[in-house]
Amino acid sequence: MEGNALPTGYSNEMGTPKEVPLREITSAHVGASSWWLTLKPFVNAGLAQTIRESMKVTVIECFFHFPSERFQAELKEPKEQYMVIRKHIPQIILSSSLMKIVSVGSYEVLKKQVANARGMPLTLYQDACCGLLAGSIGAYICAPLTAARISIYADSKRPAAKRVNYRSLFDAMYRIGASEGLPALWKRSAASVKGMAAYHASMLPTYNLSKEFCRVDFAFDESKAQLGNHTLLYNSSDQMLTC
Template identity: 25%
Template structure:
C-alpha cells in the first residue's frame, strides 16, 4: 500500500471577517479621538477665507468649548464613524488579505512590498470613504462659520442627502483625487512602517508579539505617517470644505492649495495642526492596530482553534 501524505491546510481568517474587523477597530478608535480630529480640521482651515486663525491647538480647544460647548468637540461623530465603516473597513480588509497572500509561511513580505500593498489598499479605501470624509470635514468645521453661513447638518445621512440634493451627487467625491493621494501616503507610511517597526522590534529580542510591541510599533508608525501625510491632508481638507465664489471654486486643485498656503501663510503652514494631527493619528493608529491584532488573535484561537505565534500585520 502506498502511504498517503496529507497536507494540512493552514487555517486563515475569511476575507469578509477581515473587512469587518478592520472597520470595527477603526470605529472603536474614532470614539476616542474624534475631538482631536475636529481640532485638527479647524486648525487646518484657520486663516483661510478670512476665518479666525488659532495660535495653538489649546487655543482652538478653548475657543470651541467657550463658544460652542464641550459637546461640540464631538460634532461630526456620525460622519467619523461612517468614514471608518467605509474607508477603514476597505483599506485594512484589503491590506490584511494582500499581506497574507504575499507572506510565505511565517515570513512576511518585504518593506517595499508592504508599502505597495498599503498604497493599493489606501486608494480603494479612500474612494469608498470620500463621501463620508466630505461630510466629516464640513460637520467638524461648521462651528467656525458665522451663524448665517453654517450648513447645520443634523447627522451624516442628512449631510449626504443635502449635499446630493443641493450640489449634485459628484460633490460627494469632491477632493477624491487628493484624498486618494493622501491615502496612498498615509497607508504606505502607516501600514508599512507599522509592519516594519513591529518586525524590527521583535528582532531585537526585547519584545514578544504582544500589546507592548503593538503599542511601540504603532507610535513609531503614527509619527512617520503624520510627518509624511500632513501637506496632502491640508490640501484635501481645504478642497473639501471650499465654497463657490462668484460661481468659481475657491481652489483649482491640490497644487493650487499648497502653493497658496506657502505664499500666504509660509512653508511650515503645511504642517499647521501638527500636534492635534499627531495626537489624533498616534492614538488612532495605536488603538486601531491593537484592537485589530487582538481581534485577529481571538478569532484564530477561539474560532479556528489555532494559537498563532505571530500576528497578521
C-alpha cells in the same frame, strides 16, 4: 524519530537548515478558523481607531470642563465651533474607523495573498505598493463620508446666521448629492483621497515592521501587536484625517 532523522527544516547530513517556502508555513494555519484570520485585521483596525478617536475626544472634553488658560489657548478650534460639531462626534468616529477598517484590512489581505503567491516575504517595494492600493481602496470607498465630514467642519467655522446646521453625516451627504450631484461626493474629497493613498503607502510598511518588532522583542501575540501599532502609528495622521 529515527537515528538519522533531523528536525523539520533540516535536510542534509551536515544538519544545515533549508529554506522552507512561505506557502508551506501559512498553509498550516488554513482550517476552520481561516475566516477569522482574514477578518481579524479589519476588527483590530476598527477597534484601535475607535479607541484613539475616543481618547482624543475625551481629552478635548476635559479641556472644556476643566478650563485652563494655557490649554484653552492651545486648542485649534474655539469652543463655539467645537460645540457645533460635538453632536456629530459618534458618526465622525464611525466614519474614521470605517476608513481604517477598509484600508488596513485590505493591506493585510493583499500582503498575505502576494506573499503566498511568491512563496517568500514581500520586498519593501511590494509592501509599499500593497499600502498604496489598500489606501486608495479605503479612501475611495469612504470618500462620501469624508466629503460630509469636511462639510460639517467647514459649516462650524461659518457665522451662526450662515450655517447650514447639518443634522448628521448622512444629511450632509444627501444635501451635497442633491445640490451638486453624486460625483460631487468624490470631487470634494479628492485631495484627501490622494493624501490618504500616499500616506498609507508610506505608513503601512512601517507599521508592518513595527508590528514584527513587537512580536519578536516584546513577545506580543498577533492581536496585541496589531492593536498596539494601529493605536500608536495612526496618531501621526491627525491633521490629514481631519482635512
